[in-house]
Each structure stands twice: as structure tokens, then as C-alpha cells.
Amino acid sequence: MADSQTIDYQPDYQGPIVSVEGLRNSFGDQVVHEGLDLDVRRGEILGVVGGSGTGKSVLMRSIIGLQTPDEGEIKVFGEPLLGKAEPETIEIRKRWGVLFQGGALFSTLTVAENVMVPIREFYPDMDRDFRREVAKYKVCLSGLPPDAAPKYPSELSGGMRKRAGIARALALDPELLFLDEPTAGLDPIGAAAFDNLTKELQQTLGLTVFLITHDLDTLHAICDRVAVLADQRVIAVGTIDELLALDHPWIQEYFNGPRGRMASAGKKSLG
Amino acid sequence: MAIPSDFVEDTAEDGAVTLYFSGDLxxxxxxxxxERLREYGSNVERLDISDTGYIDTVGAWLIHRTARDMEAEIVGANDDAERLIAAVAGADQPAEIRPQALNPVIRVVSEVGEATAIAFSTMSGLVGFFGAIIVAFFRLVRHPGQIRWNAVIQRFDVVGVRALGIVGLMSFLIGLVIAQQGAVQLRQFGAEVFTVNLVGRLTLRELGVLMTAIMVAGRSGSAFAAQIGTMKLTEEIDAMRTIGVSPIEALVLPRFIAAVFMLPLLGFYASIVAIIGGGLLSWAQLDIPPATFFSRIREVVPLTDVYVGLVKAPVFGAIIAITGCYQGMQVKGNAEDVGQRTTAAVVQAIFLVIVLDAFFAVFFTWIGWN
Structure with a gap:
């Protein structure tokens, strides 16, 4: 275990949960990120916004190791991840969960079996019956009815599939949760319910959430801070009020456009 | 590293048992x-977790479940633990991991029934689809200006011209193998010379067209199903209908026409290449010079054999196009369905081709073309 000592669980680590420095990503001639810096603080819900093609998903994929950047430094829980082989990062990867856009559930497994996959993979010694119990309560914890557990993904609605995706992302009790456009394709009621679930889970489980979204309502409703991606980097991070004080045309248009105003008004009338 | 959890029991003077937990949960x-907690009896009054460290929902669940099963009381929980235990207690509902398995007898019977129903509905669907193609075809015959020649020519290229290489190679090898195996067997009777009859008649009458049909079913039938199925998924076909373009006319007919026209050509070409392969082997193994081989072919192969092949080929082409396009049009829902439908298209096409080939064999013998 000497190797993994360096990336052990450190409950007293108080620095940024995710820290990205000088990130550069490119596909052929097209540069997606150039000198991108971003910190995600412990316990916050950080919303990541940006126009289409500004590389929000690429940023997430870089952090979780699905995309190798050209340059830069990525630290999660204070541990640098770039340049490390997969087995070395396993202790870190146990501590995050990812919800992909379409849910990315394994179609040949039931919802409960989907939740059991990461547990079996990372904790193969866990008692089988206990693992099944864990899968069951995780399914219910994600706001799914218990009868959804033995169903296959194809039998679920879009919103339920996202919840099942959350259940699988939470399988290992991660401290950090990545959500890629969780409310895309959901009706407003489903989207609001999902926002509530995210907030509730974040508060109960003490999660840090990295949330990519286009949904202005989500930003207003649950995000503690918002990072804006434009011009190949993060041009601003802060609360929505702080961002509004900035004089950047894209930010102004985004939050002060007709939709942005509507979402903001909706928040005020609720709160 | 996480500190392993453990527990010790302690019996108070009044006989009440308390389990003291330590480590992280x-x-x-x-x-x-x-496992240890499950095997532990149930005469426990209290679970004391005041001495534990980090707790997550798995630990909270373990405590909650143990307390529930032992009817014990949880004491010493800090705020985190209390919150998490309350959360998992709220999520404690009976659930299944897998759908309820049916009684095996009922399952087998119901699966057989379902498969039968699907087989019949597929057959009637294919017939209906064929009808729709015929209707569209005659509509186009009346309005020839609307035929999409570009699409038809493009399909000719994809289905026919681009298949020449693989069909040729396959037929050449089949010709070689027939001649070689024929020669070995016929030599036992001193009748090697009949290898020529074997190669000529077998390829022109049966194998040329049949093997070509199987190859085209795998190559183009699957492509038809996958292309149309994908267009169905991306709602292109719905968009076509909305604009007033009939998908049958725009997508299915060009493929149907291409398959019907190309299969006789490919089948005849395959037979010729197979005969060349057989001729080369006869030359090498039986010392029959090519000139003799081909003049023998002309003598022993009746012209009706060529007709038999050419009559069957367009029918096989039609079957391949109909199953491919029909399965493509049946795609619903997700990408997985495209894969299943593509497989179904190829399997059904090959199956129907072979069934019809058997009928043709009986029919041609009956009318005396043997």
C-alpha cells in the first residue's frame, strides 16, 4: 500500500477539492482550452456555463481522466492526477461519482445491478447481501420508487434514468459529484425536482458538486458559484450577483437576456 | 487510510447488552x-456509535439496519451520523434487484407463443410492405418523371459494382473447391471428366446465385436496415413524411430496384467466375486444357440452367431489399434496436432466400427444366 499512501483519504484536507491550472486542450488545429484555471471549493455546488462548443464537457472529461490535456495541472483532493497511470489514481476515483448526460446506464443490467457495478468493482470483498441492501437504499435515496430497482434502463423515463444515473454515481459514497447537464431533456417539473434532489443530496451527504448546465433555473436555484467558460478559459467565477457586476458582453447577455431575467425573477418570487 | 470499523459488546449489570462501535463507518x-453483525444474536439493547470517526451512508445504513433487525436503540450519534441515518432510514423500502422470474414452464410457453406471434406478424408485415412497394412502383410508372434516378444509380453502384470484388473472390474459391472435391470423388469411378458438368451446372443453376444472394444479404441487406433504421431514429423519415416525400418512394424503391436489377448480374458474374475457378483447377489437376473445358461446358450445361439462375436472382434481390428496408422501417426507440433489426434483416433474408430456392428447385424440375 506504499504507493497509495500518497493519495490517501485526508479528512483534514481543506484546500480546493478540484484545482485546474493552465489547462490546454486541443483537437487538431482547434484549441478548446488555453491557460484555463478553475478551483472547486469544498462543499459547494459549482455551476459551469458557457456557449455551445466552449468545452464544458471537455473540461469535465479532463478532470475525470477521460481526456488527456496537452498541458496543465489537475489536482483533485489536492493530489495531482495527470501523468499517473490508472491504478495509481484508483483511490481518488473511488471518491468521485459521475453522471453522464444520457445517464449512461448499462442497458443489460437492471437499475439496482447498475448501482452494484462500482461497488463490486472497487470493494469486491463486500458481503453480497449487504451489497444488495446498499444498492436498494441508494436507489430509494435518489428519489426513485422502490419498484424501479428491478427495471431495465429502457423501461424508465428520461427523468428516472437520470435519477438512476445519480444512484450509480453515488454508489461509492463519493465526496465529489460531476453532473453533465443533468436537467437537459427534462420537463420543467422534472428539472425542478432534480434540482431539489441535487441540493438535498449535497446537503445531506456533504457533497461537492461540479455541475455543467445550460439551465438558468438550475443556476439560480442551487448553485453556490458559477464559472463562465469563454475565450478558451474560465473568464469569471462567482455568485450570480458578482458575475452580473462584471462588464463582459457574453455574461451580460447570458444572465440579462430574456430567459436569464425570467429565471432570476422566478427565483425572487419564490424566495 | 480509513480506520477499520469494529465493535465490542458490553453487558451492563441489568443484563442489557450494548455494542460499542469504533473506527470509521x-x-x-x-x-x-x-456479516458479523448479521450472525450476532438479537438480544442487543443499544448501539453506541459515540466513539466512531468518519461516517458515510454505507456506515449509516449498517447501523440503521442493525438497529432495525435487533430492535436496538442508536446512541451517541453526532450530527453527521444522525442526519445520514435519518436519510437512509427514509430510503429503507423493500425492493428487488432483478425482475420477478417467471415459472420456467410458463416462461418457455410464453416465449414460444411470443416468437410465433412475432413470426406471423413479421410475415404479414413483409407482405404488406411488399404491397406498399408495388403500389409505389406503379405510381412511379405512371409518373416516370418522379423516379429518383440519382438515388437508383447510386444504389446500383453500392449494391452491384462495389460488390464485384468480394463476390468474385468468393465465387472463384467456390468454383475451385467444387472442382477439387468433385474430382476427388469422381476419380473413384474413373469419371473425373464429369467434374466439368458438376462445376458448370451446379454454379449456374444453384450456387452462383445462392451464394451471391447470401453475400448481398450480408452486405447490402444489413446496410439497408441500418441506414433506414438510423434515419428512423433521427426522425429523418418523419421529416420526409411531413414535407410530403414518401419514404417508400425516396428510400425503399431505389434500393428495391437496385437489388432486383443487380442480383441477376452479380449472380451470373459469380457463376462465370466460379466456372473460371473450376476450369483452372481442372487444368492444373486433371490436365483438361481451358479450351476443352469451356467447350465441354457449352455442351453439358443446358441453356435452361442459365435461365433457372436468372429467374431466381431478381426474386432473391427483391427479398433482400424487402427484409432490409422493412426491418429498417420497424426501428423504434433506441440505437440498440437498430442492431437487432439489422441482424433480423440478414437472418430473415437468408432464410427466405433458401426456402424459396427449395421451392424453385421443385418447380423447375416439375416443368422439366432439369
Whole structure:
């Protein structure tokens, strides 16, 4: 275990949960990120916004190791991840969960079996019956009815599939949760319910959430801070009020456009 | 590293048993605790977790479940633990991991029934689809200006011209093998010379067209199903209908026409290449010079054999196009369905081709073309 000592669980680590420095990503001639810096603080819900093609998903994929950047430094829980082989990062990867856009559930497994996959993979010694119990309560914890557990993904609605995706992302009790456009394709009621679930889970489980979204309502409703991606980097991070004080045309248009105003008004009338 | 969880029991003077937990209560630290706690009796009054460290929902669940099963009381929980235990207690509902398995007898019977129903509905669907193609075809015959020649020519290229290489190679090898095997067997009777009859008649009458049909079913029938199925998924076909373009006319007819026209050509070409292959082998193994071989072919192969092949080929082409396009049009829902439908298209096309080939064999013998 000497190797993994360096990336052990450190409950007293108080620095940024995710820290990205000088990130550069490119596909052929097209540069997606150039000198991108971003910190995600412990316990916050950080919303990541940006126009289409500004590389929000690429940023997430870089952090979780699905995309190798050209340059830069990525630290999660204070541990640098770039340049490390997969087995070395396993202790870190146990501590995050990812919800992909379409849910990315394994179609040949039931919802409960989907939740059991990461547990079996990372904790193969866990008692089988206990693992099944864990899968069951995780399914219910994600706001799914218990009868959804033995169903296959194809039998679920879009919103339920996202919840099942959350259940699988939470399988290992991660401290950090990545959500890629969780409310895309959901009706407003489903989207609001999902926002509530995210907030509730974040508060109960003490999660840090990295949330990519286009949904202005989500930003207003649950995000503690918002990072804006434009011009190949993060041009601003802060609360929505702080961002509004900035004089950047894209930010102004985004939050002060007709939709942005509507979402903001909706928040005020609720709160 | 997470501190492994453990517990010790302590019996108070009044006989009440308390389990004192220590270490972290997390997914990484519970270890064999679930089993040990399950095997532990149930005469426990209290679970004391005041001395535990980090707790997550797995640890909270373990405590909650143990308390529930032992009807014990949880004491010494800090704020975190209390919150998490309340959360998992709220999520404690009976659920299944897998759908209820049916009684095997009922399952087998119901699966057979379902498969039968699907087989019949597929057959009637294919017939209906064929009808729709015929209707569209005659509509186009009346309005020839609307035929999409570009699409038809493009399909000719994809289905026919681009298949020449693979069909040729396959037929050449089949010709070689027939001649070689024929020569070995016929030599036992001193009748090697009949290898020529074997190669000529077998390829022109049966194998040329049949093997070509199987190859085209795998190559183009699957492509038809996958292309049309994908267009169905991306709602292109719905968009076509909305604009007033008939998908049958725009997508299915060009493929149907291409398959019907190309299969006789490919089949005849395959037969010729197979005969060349057989001729080369006869030259090498039986010392029959090519000139003699081909003049023998002309003598022993009746012209009706060529007709038999050419009559069957367009029918096979039609079957391949109909199953491919029909299965493509049946795609619903997700990408997985495209794969299944593509497989179904190829399997059904090959099956129907072979069934019809058997009927043709009986029919041609009956009318005396043997």
C-alpha cells in the first residue's frame, strides 16, 4: 500500500477539492482550452456555463481522466492526477461519482445491478447481501420508487434514468459529484425536482458538486458559484450577483437576456 | 487510510447488552462487519456509535439496519451520523434487484407463443410492405418523371459494382473447391471428366446465385436496415413524411430496384467466375486444357440452367431489399434496436432466400427444366 499512501483519504484536507491550472486542450488545429484555471471549493455546488462548443464537457472529461490535456495541472483532493497511470489514481476515483448526460446506464443490467457495478468493482470483498441492501437504499435515496430497482434502463423515463444515473454515481459514497447537464431533456417539473434532489443530496451527504448546465433555473436555484467558460478559459467565477457586476458582453447577455431575467425573477418570487 | 470499523459488546449489570462501535463507518472501512453483525444474536439493547470517526451512508445504513433487525436503540450519534441515518432510514423500502422470474414452464410457453406471434406478424408485415412497394412502383410508372434516378444509380453502384470484388473472390474459391472435391470423388469411378458438368451446372443453376444472394444479404441487406433504421431514429423519415416525400418512394424503391436489377448480374458474374475457378483447377489437376473445358461446358450445361439462375436472382434481390428496408422501417426507440433489426434483416433474408430456392428447385424440375 506504499504507493497509495500518497493519495490517501485526508479528512483534514481543506484546500480546493478540484484545482485546474493552465489547462490546454486541443483537437487538431482547434484549441478548446488555453491557460484555463478553475478551483472547486469544498462543499459547494459549482455551476459551469458557457456557449455551445466552449468545452464544458471537455473540461469535465479532463478532470475525470477521460481526456488527456496537452498541458496543465489537475489536482483533485489536492493530489495531482495527470501523468499517473490508472491504478495509481484508483483511490481518488473511488471518491468521485459521475453522471453522464444520457445517464449512461448499462442497458443489460437492471437499475439496482447498475448501482452494484462500482461497488463490486472497487470493494469486491463486500458481503453480497449487504451489497444488495446498499444498492436498494441508494436507489430509494435518489428519489426513485422502490419498484424501479428491478427495471431495465429502457423501461424508465428520461427523468428516472437520470435519477438512476445519480444512484450509480453515488454508489461509492463519493465526496465529489460531476453532473453533465443533468436537467437537459427534462420537463420543467422534472428539472425542478432534480434540482431539489441535487441540493438535498449535497446537503445531506456533504457533497461537492461540479455541475455543467445550460439551465438558468438550475443556476439560480442551487448553485453556490458559477464559472463562465469563454475565450478558451474560465473568464469569471462567482455568485450570480458578482458575475452580473462584471462588464463582459457574453455574461451580460447570458444572465440579462430574456430567459436569464425570467429565471432570476422566478427565483425572487419564490424566495 | 480509513480506520477499520469494529465493535465490542458490553453487558451492563441489568443484563442489557450494548455494542460499542469504533473506527470509521464508511464503505471503505466496514469490511466484514455486515456479516458479523448479521450472525450476532438479537438480544442487543443499544448501539453506541459515540466513539466512531468518519461516517458515510454505507456506515449509516449498517447501523440503521442493525438497529432495525435487533430492535436496538442508536446512541451517541453526532450530527453527521444522525442526519445520514435519518436519510437512509427514509430510503429503507423493500425492493428487488432483478425482475420477478417467471415459472420456467410458463416462461418457455410464453416465449414460444411470443416468437410465433412475432413470426406471423413479421410475415404479414413483409407482405404488406411488399404491397406498399408495388403500389409505389406503379405510381412511379405512371409518373416516370418522379423516379429518383440519382438515388437508383447510386444504389446500383453500392449494391452491384462495389460488390464485384468480394463476390468474385468468393465465387472463384467456390468454383475451385467444387472442382477439387468433385474430382476427388469422381476419380473413384474413373469419371473425373464429369467434374466439368458438376462445376458448370451446379454454379449456374444453384450456387452462383445462392451464394451471391447470401453475400448481398450480408452486405447490402444489413446496410439497408441500418441506414433506414438510423434515419428512423433521427426522425429523418418523419421529416420526409411531413414535407410530403414518401419514404417508400425516396428510400425503399431505389434500393428495391437496385437489388432486383443487380442480383441477376452479380449472380451470373459469380457463376462465370466460379466456372473460371473450376476450369483452372481442372487444368492444373486433371490436365483438361481451358479450351476443352469451356467447350465441354457449352455442351453439358443446358441453356435452361442459365435461365433457372436468372429467374431466381431478381426474386432473391427483391427479398433482400424487402427484409432490409422493412426491418429498417420497424426501428423504434433506441440505437440498440437498430442492431437487432439489422441482424433480423440478414437472418430473415437468408432464410427466405433458401426456402424459396427449395421451392424453385421443385418447380423447375416439375416443368422439366432439369
Amino acid at each position: 464508511s464503505i471503505a472501512s466496514v469490511g466484514d462487519l455486515p
